[in-house]
Amino acid sequence: MKKFLQCGVEGQATWPKEKTIVKFGRYELHLFPLTREYSQSVSIEISRISDVIGMTVINRFLSLISWCSDQGMHNNYGWSGNPIPVPVLRRKLAISTSGTYPFSRSPLTEPKQKLAIALYREALTVNSIPYEFIGYFKIINILYQKPKAQIKWINDNLYVIEDDFCKKRIETISKEQGDVGQYLYGSGRCAVAHAFTEPLVDPDDLVHLRRLSEDLDLIRALARHLIMNELNVSDFLWNDV
Numbered sequence: 001m002k003k004f005l006q007c008g009v010e011g012q013a014t015w016p017k018e019k020t021i022v023k024f025g026r027y028e029l030h031l032f033p034l035t036r037e038y039s040q041s042v043s044i045e046i047s048r049i050s051d052v053i054g055m056t057v058i059n060r061f062l063s064l065i066s067w068c069s070d071q072g073m074h075n076n077y078g079w080s081g082n083p084i085p086v087p088v089l090r091r092k093l094a095i096s097t098s099g100t101y102p103f104s105r106s107p108l109t110e111p112k113q114k115l116a117i118a119l120y121r122e123a124l125t126v127n128s129i130p131y132e133f134i135g136y137f138k139i140i141n142i143l144y145q146k147p148k149a150q151i152k153w154i155n156d157n158l159y160v161i162e163d164d165f166c167k168k169r170i171e172t173i174s175k176e177q178g179d180v181g182q183y184l185y186g187s188g189r190c191a192v193a194h195a196f197t198e199p200l201v202d203p204d205d206l207v208h209l210r211r212l213s214e215d216l217d218l219i220r221a222l223a224r225h226l227i228m229n230e231l232n233v234s235d236f237l238w239n240d241v
Helices: 051-069 111-125 129-143 147-160 164-176 180-193 206-229
Strands: 004-011 020-024 027-032 040-045 073-082
Touching: 004 051, 020 051, 027 051, 040 051, 051 073, 051 111, 073 111, 111 129, 111 206, 129 147, 129 180, 129 206, 147 180, 147 206, 164 180, 164 206, 180 206
Parallel strands: none
Antiparallel strands: 004 040, 004 073, 020 027, 027 040
């Protein structure tokens, strides 16, 4: 007998308006749209795999959708056991839907690629400015383990940033701090990760949060650049050849 795992989905990435089956590697995912009664949701057959594997496949899919859409997608989890795929009761409204769903991507196979977009989705969906910041910074850490290497990579890649707000932020940091990479590492990454010495981030202190929020777009842009250009992960939903 067939057995399906169903998970509610919540987020701002585009989702199909009609029930849609997409191919994701050797798996078929059943995507259910938002209705008056039901949430966005996804189902996968787990008759020959474990719940853990099924949930991981769904998370990998949502991470790829988050990456391509640059929008957070939460897995609200659910249950397993139904003999057919079924939708999940409604929780929240979808932000964007599409009559056709042009998805044609295979699962990523390289471990560092999978980790990078998993961290990216986590950063997009976490409800914390400090932890969102460190989530993007951890993506740099995938390829550059030493602090000096991370700082150098940031400084070497500032020239690729095209967003006007980020360019202005780079100018401001350069004038006030001098070394942009050192600032993002010390006053961002280390300040969030540690709580025993200055600099640190107090999540109740609005001054700290405002400063860190000004750096979010910049570290996010750098993380995307690394994923696309050094880990070679496209951000198109339909780029399989």
